Amino acid sequence: MTDAITIKNLNYGYPEQGELFKDFNFSVQEGEWLAIVGHNGSGKSTLSKLVLGLLDFDKGEIDVFGQRLSEDTLASIRAQVGMVFQNPDNQFVGATVADDVAFGLENRQVPSKEMPAKIEAALQQVGMEAYAEREPHTLSGGQKQRVALASILALKPRVIILDEATAMLDPEGKQAVMATLKELKARYQDQLTLIMITHDMEEAALADRVAVINDGQLVFDEQPETLFLKGKQLEELGLAQPFAMALQSALGVTPATYRTKQELATWLSTLKA
Numbered sequence: 001m002t003d004a005i006t007i008k009n010l011n012y013g014y015p016e017q018g019e020l021f022k023d024f025n026f027s028v029q030e031g032e033w034l035a036i037v038g039h040n041g042s043g044k045s046t047l048s049k050l051v052l053g054l055l056d057f058d059k060g061e062i063d064v065f066g067q068r069l070s071e072d073t074l075a076s077i078r079a080q081v082g083m084v085f086q087n088p089d090n091q092f093v094g095a096t097v098a099d100d101v102a103f104g105l106e107n108r109q110v111p112s113k114e115m116p117a118k119i120e121a122a123l124q125q126v127g128m129e130a131y132a133e134r135e136p137h138t139l140s141g142g143q144k145q146r147v148a149l150a151s152i153l154a155l156k157p158r159v160i161i162l163d164e165a166t167a168m169l170d171p172e173g174k175q176a177v178m179a180t181l182k183e184l185k186a187r188y189q190d191q192l193t194l195i196m197i198t199h200d201m202e203e204a205a206l207a208d209r210v211a212v213i214n215d216g217q218l219v220f221d222e223q224p225e226t227l228f229l230k231g232k233q234l235e236e237l238g239l240a241q242p243f244a245m246a247l248q249s250a251l252g253v254t255p256a257t258y259r260t261k262q263e264l265a266t267w268l269s270t271l272k273a
């Protein structure tokens with residue numbers, strides 16, 4: 001497997017804040033779905049900004065698909081990595097949904113006659129094709145985030161980083177965005193690497209791997225199934241467990257394997273029987 005992102009001996013601290021990352025090492029495989037979790041201020045967003053070259057780090061190396069991040073490679077790396085941010089209202093530049101998707105394509109100098117098909121295809125992938133002529137402010141938060149995803153997909157990224165992209169959404173919006181991500185992953189498989197920064201452990205449970213960051217340090221790095229068995233340690237790091245695990249722990253049960261909500265319901269019904 002190819003590394004999508006490799007971080008070696010990274011050192012970074014905001015001016016006047018002291019060191020946040022010290023000799024930080026991490027890698028993400030191509031095609032992986034990775035969740036990054038950690039309490040507020042642990043450094044998750046900073047890490048994604050460093051990868052996108054939005055912050056200058058003091059020491060270390062970041063490679064994206066084998067290209068070393070530097071001033072010379074910045075444009076090429078940014079062309080391969082798309083980012084969806086937390087606030088759905090801060091991501092729109094177009095007067096309509098279609099204009100918004102067109103904006104990125106225009107920046108890439110895509111010929112105007114090729115645009116309508118590309119815009120439609122991108123909106124179809126997130127189930128928003130019926131909204132092409134709508135003004136963004138008339139959409140729900142979840143719909144806005146799906147359009148933000150479409151704007152990125154139109155540019156054929158190899159990596160999408162979602163920085164708390166569902167944090168401001170209601171349950172329905174969250175579910176719609178997560179369902180869209182699952183569909184995209186199923187469709188693109190190894191062609192698409194997803195990095196999801198989140199506080200929501202139910203979301204993290206969908207990832208192949210979860211990295212737990214605490215004050216700039218990688219504390220755990222494993223599959224959700226084994227991570228979620230470390231309930232107490234997660235709580236000590238200021239993280240909630242997924243609901244099904246928290247409920248079992250409240251019931252005094254120490255499960256040998258991770259149970260989803262559905263699996264918990266099935267297990268509880270066998271007890272009742």
Ligand SMILES: Nc1ncnc2c1ncn2[C@@H]1O[C@H](COP(=O)(O)OP(=O)(O)OP(=O)(O)O)[C@@H](O)[C@H]1O
Nearest residue numbers: 014015017020038039040041042043044045046047
């Ligand atoms: N622009 C900035 N200038 C100075 N310090 C900053 C800046 N942005 C973040 N920090 C500090 O760096 C640390 C890491 O912040 P970061 O936003 O990366 O954390 P996070 O894990 O993404 O948090 P959250 O979950 O709250 O988004 C925090 O102590 C924060 O206060």
